Amino acid sequence: MIGWADIYKVVVAMVPLYVALGLGYGSVRWWRIFTPEQCEAINRLVVYFSLPFFTFEFTVHTDPFAMNYRVIAADAISKVLTVLVLAAWAKWSSKGSYGWSITSFSLSALTNTLVVGAPLLNAMYGRWAQDLVVQLSVVQGIVWMTFLLFMLELRKAGILVTTVAATSNGGGDVVSVELQPEAKDVEENAEVASRPSFCSLMMTVWLKLALNPNFYASVLGVAWAFISNRWHFEMPSIIEGSVLIMSRSGAGLAMFSMGLFMALQEKIIACGLNLTAFGMVLRFVAGPAAMAIGAIAVGLRGDFLRVAIIVAALPQSISSFIFAREYGLHAEVLSTAVIFGTLVSLPLLVACYFALGFIN
Structure with a gap:
């Protein structure tokens, strides 16, 4: 059973992330240190350098031959189930729409796996849980972000x-x-x-992904992980040191950049209370519920089931908001989900962690 000492350990792992977020927010809203143009430059530093190295560093240390395919299958089942439900809703419901189905998929299925998930799950269950988060992050970045982009291009x-x-x-x-x-x-x-044609759509999707540094950081990381684990190669220390010096800033700068983004918004809740509540229900209820169904379907039990559900309850993926803004599809809803969801995720995830401790 989970005790208060375990919860305190989780809080200790999470609070530094929120400190970085608060510093970013205060540097713009209270202390006026950065201008909007400077905030954009910091964001580009995070997007093109810190996060890709952060993603690469986590990915290269996974063992692709020891991946937990049952957890990955549970994740796939949950997302396919979500797609089927949303497709049926768009086709047969008078209130359904293709655009809202895409947004609902983003809200319920795409999470901030590495920046928040890796330190959180490591504190909760240990290194093996962090490795699972990295595996799911790679699949999300390569498979499900591709699917999201394809749907957005199809709508366009x-x-x-x-x-x-x-x-x-x-x-x-x-x-x-x-x-x-x-x-x-x-x-x-x-x-x-x-x-x-389908081919031209996929060409557009792959081109956009190729321009996304986090995508090829995942691909290169997986490629090196396969090579190093298959033939027992070690990354040269000079290269690993070069990666580490950038990747260690990844989580802190990502949360700092999130604080800058929050401070530049006119208000945290940009889409109204009803849509905010709708987004939070999809993020913190529908997503974990779908994952629980997928996990039970493949026979996950114990800590593996708990980890799968908590991963599905992580805050909203920042990339989903970036794509929503680029394609002009409910960007204010995704913006609110990223900001408000990140703020409320700490107490919600701690409560989820505590509640799941009673499940055998």
Whole structure:
């Protein structure tokens, strides 16, 4: 059973992250040290240097031949289940929509695995739990972020088709009563011509991922992990030292940058109370519930079940907000989920950790 000493150990591991976040927030909102332009420069430093090295350093020390495929399968089942439910909701519910299905998937399935998850799970259950978080982080970065980008590109293509159709109709409605036969042929030909193929969509997705340093940090880290564990190579100390000197700043600078981001917003809750509550329910209830179903389906028990659920209850992925802003899809909802979710995650995760201690 989990005691107060265990909870204190978790709090000790988490509070430094919130100190870094508070320093970032105060440096802009209270002390006026950084301008918005300088905040953007710090954010670019984090995105292009600190976090990629942080991700790479964690990934290269995993053993791909000893990965817990049952936990990865549980995670996959939970996300596939989420996709199916949201697809059914978008198709058959009068209130469902494709755009909100994408946003709901981001809110319920994509978490801040490394920056918050790695130190948290290490404090809760030990190094083996941290290794599981790293494994799930790699899968999320390579598989599920690709899926999210593909869905966003598909939606963007749909908007493009509608725009072209509207233009071909003289700038009026997309389709008028859906026109003469000749005009209908022109409409359909314009729509088909503007609809990108699956290959072109995937090319766009992979190009965006290739421009994301954290993506190729994960890929390179996994590649080196396979090579080093297969042939028992050790990374040269000069290279490892170069990686470590940058990666050690990763978690602190990431949380500091989050504080800067929070301070630059006009208000923490940017999307209204109803949508905030909706996002928090998806992040801290629906996501863990789906993971619990997936974990039970593959037979996870004990600490493996607990770790899987806590990973699913981590704060919102920052990358999901970045993509939402880039594609113009409910960015204010994801912004609120990242900010508010990060603030409330410490007490919620500690409570979850304590409650799961009673589960056999």
